Amino acid sequence: MKLSGVEIPKDFECSVRRVVLNAHMSLRGPWVGLLLGMKSANVETASNPMKLRFPLLLAVVSVAFVGVTPRTVEAKSDAEQICVSVGRLLEEGHYTHQQLNAEVSQKFLKNYLELLDFSHLFFTQKDVDALTAKYGTALGDDVLLGNLKPAYEIYDLYQKRVDDRVAKVKELLKQPFDFKSNATVEVRREKAPWPKDEADADQLWHDRVASELLQEKLSEHPIEPPPQLIARRYDRISRNVHEEDRDEQVKLYLDALAQTYDPHSEYLSKADFKNFNIQMGLSLVGIGAMLRTEDGYAKIESLVPGGPAQTDGRLKVGDRISAVGQGQGDYVDVRDMRLDKVVEMIRGKKGTKVRLLAIPANAPDPSQRKNIELVRDEIKLKDQEARADIIIKKEENGEQVKLGWLTLPSFYADMDRHAKSTTRDVLALLKRLKKENISGLVIDLRRNGGGSLEEAISLTGLFLKSGPIVQTKGSNGNIVVSSDPDPGIAYSGPLIVLTSRQSASASEIFAAALQDYGRAIIVGDKNTFGKGTVQTILPIGRFTSLLGSRSDDDGELKLTIQKFYRVAGGSTQLHGVASDIVLPTLTDLPEFGEGALKNPLGYDEVPKARFTKWSDGHPLFIDELKSRSAERVQKNPEFHFVMEDMERLRHKLDENRITLNEDARKKEIQDDKARKESRAKERLARHDEEPSIYRVTLDTVDKPNLQLIMYPGKLAQAKKDGVAKVSPEAAPDDPEDADAAGITDDSKEPAIDPERDETLNILADLVDLTHGPKTAASSTVKKSTTQRP
Numbered sequence: 001m002k003l004s005g006v007e008i009p010k011d012f013e014c015s016v017r018r019v020v021l022n023a024h025m026s027l028r029g030p031w032v033g034l035l036l037g038m039k040s041a042n043v044e045t046a047s048n049p050m051k052l053r054f055p056l057l058l059a060v061v062s063v064a065f066v067g068v069t070p071r072t073v074e075a076k077s078d079a080e081q082i083c084v085s086v087g088r089l090l091e092e093g094h095y096t097h098q099q100l101n102a103e104v105s106q107k108f109l110k111n112y113l114e115l116l117d118f119s120h121l122f123f124t125q126k127d128v129d130a131l132t133a134k135y136g137t138a139l140g141d142d143v144l145l146g147n148l149k150p151a152y153e154i155y156d157l158y159q160k161r162v163d164d165r166v167a168k169v170k171e172l173l174k175q176p177f178d179f180k181s182n183a184t185v186e187v188r189r190e191k192a193p194w195p196k197d198e199a200d201a202d203q204l205w206h207d208r209v210a211s212e213l214l215q216e217k218l219s220e221h222p223i224e225p226p227p228q229l230i231a232r233r234y235d236r237i238s239r240n241v242h243e244e245d246r247d248e249q250v251k252l253y254l255d256a257l258a259q260t261y262d263p264h265s266e267y268l269s270k271a272d273f274k275n276f277n278i279q280m281g282l283s284l285v286g287i288g289a290m291l292r293t294e295d296g297y298a299k300i301e302s303l304v305p306g307g308p309a310q311t312d313g314r315l316k317v318g319d320r321i322s323a324v325g326q327g328q329g330d331y332v333d334v335r336d337m338r339l340d341k342v343v344e345m346i347r348g349k350k351g352t353k354v355r356l357l358a359i360p361a362n363a364p365d366p367s368q369r370k371n372i373e374l375v376r377d378e379i380k381l382k383d384q385e386a387r388a389d390i391i392i393k394k395e396e397n398g399e400q401v402k403l404g405w406l407t408l409p410s411f412y413a414d415m416d417r418h419a420k421s422t423t424r425d426v427l428a429l430l431k432r433l434k435k436e437n438i439s440g441l442v443i444d445l446r447r448n449g450g451g452s453l454e455e456a457i458s459l460t461g462l463f464l465k466s467g468p469i470v471q472t473k474g475s476n477g478n479i480v481v482s483s484d485p486d487p488g489i490a491y492s493g494p495l496i497v498l499t500s501r502q503s504a505s506a507s508e509i510f511a512a513a514l515q516d517y518g519r520a521i522i523v524g525d526k527n528t529f530g531k532g533t534v535q536t537i538l539p540i541g542r543f544t545s546l547l548g549s550r551s552d553d554d555g556e557l558k559l560t561i562q563k564f565y566r567v568a569g570g571s572t573q574l575h576g577v578a579s580d581i582v583l584p585t586l587t588d589l590p591e592f593g594e595g596a597l598k599n600p601l602g603y604d605e606v607p608k609a610r611f612t613k614w615s616d617g618h619p620l621f622i623d624e625l626k627s628r629s630a631e632r633v634q635k636n637p638e639f640h641f642v643m644e645d646m647e648r649l650r651h652k653l654d655e656n657r658i659t660l661n662e663d664a665r666k667k668e669i670q671d672d673k674a675r676k677e678s679r680a681k682e683r684l685a686r687h688d689e690e691p692s693i694y695r696v697t698l699d700t701v702d703k704p705n706l707q708l709i710m711y712p713g714k715l716a717q718a719k720k721d722g723v724a725k726v727s728p729e730a731a732p733d734d735p736e737d738a739d740a741a742g743i744t745d746d747s748k749e750p751a752i753d754p755e756r757d758e759t760l761n762i763l764a765d766l767v768d769l770t771h772g773p774k775t776a777a778s779s780t781v782k783k784s785t786t787q788r789p
Contacts, residue, residue: 079250080146082554085543086254086267087143094261095475095533095560095601100140104260106132108139111598112154112256119189119295121204122161125196131157143257151253152246159241165205166238172209173227179662185211187366187656188295210660218367218665221357223323223331237296237336251555258557263597264535266558286347287354287374289315296336297321297359298343302449302502305384305409308374310447315372317502318361318592321346322369325355348376362586362649364672365665366658384409385698386422388429390436390706393691393760401764404438405756406430411451411459411506422455425698427462430490432701439771440494440763446524446755450505450531457482460513462490463520468609470509471565472534479565481609494766495520498759499577500585501592504529508572509564515577516568519614521622521766523581523759530594532573533601534562563601569608573601580622581629581762583755584642586649621769629762637686638754641679683752691760 076084091099098104109132117123135142135150142150185207186192195201209230216226223229244252247269254267288307291298297320303310323331324345334342346354356372389405406429414420433441457469461484468483497511497520508528514520540554565571574594582588594600633639659665693710700706 076146078554079148079247082540083143083148083250083254084146085540085554086257086557087140089538089540089543089557089559090258090261090265091144093475093538093559093561094265095562096261097475098261100144102137102140105139105141106136107599108143108257108260109135111260112151112253114190114598115252115256115259116155116158117194118293120192120194121189121201121208122158122165123194124198124201125194127157127161128194148250148253151249155244155249155252162238162241165201166234168202169205169209169234170231172206173213173231177210177213179210179214179217179660181660182664183207183210183660184657185660187658190295207660211658214660214662214665215367217662218365218669219369220367221323221331221369221371223333229333233333233336240336240338243338258559260599262533262560262599262601263594264531264533264558265560268537268556268558270553270555286376287315289346291321291339291343291346293339294320298334298337298339300358300361303447305447308377312372312374314370315356315358315374316361317587319358319370320361321356321358323357325357327353327355331355331357350376350378352376362645364648364652365669367665368669368672384412385420386425386429387698388433388696389709390433390438390694390696391691391760392693393764394689395764401440401767402436402438403760403763403767404433404436404441405444405760406433406441407444408448410448411453411455411510413452413455421458422452423458423462426459427490428698428701429696430462432696434491438493440496440767441491442496442498442759442763443520444498444756445503445507445511446498446500447502448504448507449502449529450507453482453506453509453534456506456509457484458486460484460510461486463492463495463514464517464614465489465612467517467611468567469513471567471569471606471609472562473565473606474562479606481567494763494770496759496763496766497522498755499524499528499579501525501527501529501587501589503577504531508532508577511577512566512568512572515580516566517611517614518620521581521620521625521762522577522579523762524579524583524755525585525588526582527578527593528572528576529592530572530574530576530600532564532571532594533560534564535559536561560601563604565606567609567611569605571603571605574603580620581626583629583633583758584639584646585755586642586646588646589650589653591653621766624769625762625765628765629758632758632761636754636758637682638752639758642754 087100091097100108113123113128113131114120131154135154139150142148195204212230213226216222216229224232251267251269258265258267286307287309288304289300289309290302290304292301293299300309300315300317300319300321302317303315309315321342322335323333324342325331326345326348332345334345346356348354353373353375356374357369358372359366360368360370386406386408388407391403391405392400393403394400406426408422408426411422412420413422430441453470460469464484466484466487468481470482472480472482474480495514497514499507499511499522503511503524508531511520511522511528515522535558538557538559540557563571563573576593590596691710692708694706695709696706
């Protein structure tokens with residue numbers, strides 16, 4: 001930059017550019033506040049924008065007199081205006097109010113490079129160093145000036161690197177590979193350094209191609225000869241890169257920018273927002289799975305409660321889809337296919353079949369596949385409703401205890417017609433459970449990813465007297481305490497909340513409040529997910545209109561604006577809710593949770609809210625319950641299976657390498673199959689005591705007869721027939737056979753779920769310690785006589 005022929009240092013140039021920009025944007029503060037749904041006085045720049053920005057206006061005048069024309073007065077393209085609006089909204093509206101300074105610019109650049117090159121394979125460290133020197137500290141200013149040149153130049157370099165590498169891969173595929181060495185290859189490279197130069201990259205890619213060839217060679221579900229399959233896959237990568245037009249490149253660039261602030265902020269293009277609405281709505285026809293791209297695979301991020309995939313039970317969070325087939329047609333390899341195209345292949349007409357080849361999340365070898373056939377169906381709210389079970393189990397002393405189990409897939413609410421309410425539905429179920437004289441209750445949130453905050457607050461109130469439930473803090477530091485105003489209590493008996501790493505957001509608010517009040521015992525994984533932030537959706541068009549144009553095609557910004565805090569003061573962010581009693585499961589890994597995401601907001605605390613601990617005259621006996629549970633877990637063979645698999649999985653994750661020796665890989669696969677067969681025989685030889693379970697749905701809650709879904713002898717017979725299912729929440733195995741995996745929900749075959757069984761044992765202990773033994777003799781559950789053979 002030059003002023004009247006004098007050379008100005010680059011850091012001063014950045015400062016001048018920001019002064020120009022700030023003056024140009026000075027009147028926008030109140031709009032940001034209003035459109036965020038906050039009082040403008042709560043936004044730092046909104047209370048008196050002219051007063052705050054006036055010195056900046058004087059600075060711009062001074063600069064203008066020495067011959068600099070501000071870029072911001074130039075006409076901007078739609079993409080440039082969107083860029084400016086997204087940058088300013090993040091600065092002014094995000095919870096952190098973090099300015100787009102040099103530090104954020106460097107994080108932004110790293111995010112963009114890793115969004116393009118997730119596994120650190122195409123760029124070299126030389127590329128990264130050169131891009132950092134050129135753009136590292138100035139990207140934020142470029143965004144706020146609407147300068148998209150860096151986005152395009154970096155993408156063009158990425159495109160060239162992909163083209164060059166694909167050409168080399170095709171040459172590699174012509175060479176013979178010997179899978180007899182003891183060489184190993186890194187499995188996940190997202191945290192690995194970029195190859196230092198081209199020679200380093202060549203060696204890395206040689207091993208990677210060898211690994212892909214061996215993986216396909218060992219697959220029990222071959223699609224075509226490995227060299228042709230992999231060549232086609234890399235042709236697809238190159239084609240995908242070239243198909244991204246400038247608008248799509250801008251979307252990637254702004255997405256990387258938003259996620260520099262936190263993992264839940266996101267720029268949504270018009271197409272993205274359409275998909276977001278489909279996911280949030282209840283009319284999607286498909287399999288009910290949320291996917292994201294990771295290392296070229298479509299990875300299962302979550303399963304929609306009540307959807308075909310969740311109901312079937314074989315597809316699990318963390319599984320990676322490698323191929324898709326329609327009906328009885330051939331499989332099509334989908335690795336390195338654009339995610340929107342994979343989704344398009346999986347979606348389809350109601351009643352049609354889709355087949356998936358999926359690599360299990362805990363597969364000992366990536367060549368392993370699950371062959372899953374699903375029937376597409378409309379995912380309806382009814383399938384996500386709360387439901388309950390009445391469980392009659394025999395104690396060691398021979399007496400029977402009657403317990404309630406309430407499964408809550410989500411905190412749902414019908415915002416428009418108020419026709420559905422989680423709280424209202426649970427209240428109806430609780431009335432029936434109380435009528436049946438249950439002695440204790442479990443609320444199962446293992447697969448509950450959240451939902452309506454209002455429903456979480458009101459549902460918590462069913463188990464507490466009136467008082468604060470959750471605290472919320474905005475970017476201005478103001479703390480709002482949300483309380484349950486209803487002093488009524490729907491259920492006051494012994495209570496356990498069962499959670500997992502998949503329990504998030506509203507689930508964590510519910511569990512945290514009951515734990516803080518001393519109302520319930522939390523059982524499950526060490527911690528829940530740890531999402532303690534609140535997002536809002538802002539239409540970008542409202543802001544680009546202030547720059548001269550507006551379009552519905554400008555997209556939306558999903559923006560983090562608040563954080564949640566427990567009534568005891570701690571945040572649920574990152575820490576989640578810790579279980580009072582931890583049970584072994586395969587999902588209890590730090591790789592599942594907020595802390596595994598990029599740039600999560602940190603944990604902090606606010607002052608404790610004023611609340612009165614639950615007092616019914618009885619303690620929770622946590623130490624005694626933990627001791628009893630630990631003793632049972634040590635004797636339980638199913639938990640031994642889980643712990644063995646967890647140790648093996650933990651070793652694999654930590655080692656992060658896989659051998660390129662074919663014989664060694666085959667032995668690992670054979671050992672895994674032998675282990676599954678041995679466990680199946682061991683299960684068959686057991687004679688465990690089985691409870692009677694009656695299902696209560698919202699359709700049957702007022703009916704005199706209830707469906708008997710489990711009875712003594714049914715599980716033993718199912719194991720003998722080879723159709724006993726392993727619950728997806730706690731399955732120690734990941735069976736490839738369709739008859740060996742499933743869930744409890746209305747299944748014809750019962751499920752093996754040690755976590756469920758032990759939670760019931762803990763509840764029975766709590767009942768015993770609290771009130772003394774309670775028997776089921778006082779109330780006989782009426783059942784439909786047609787349900788049992």
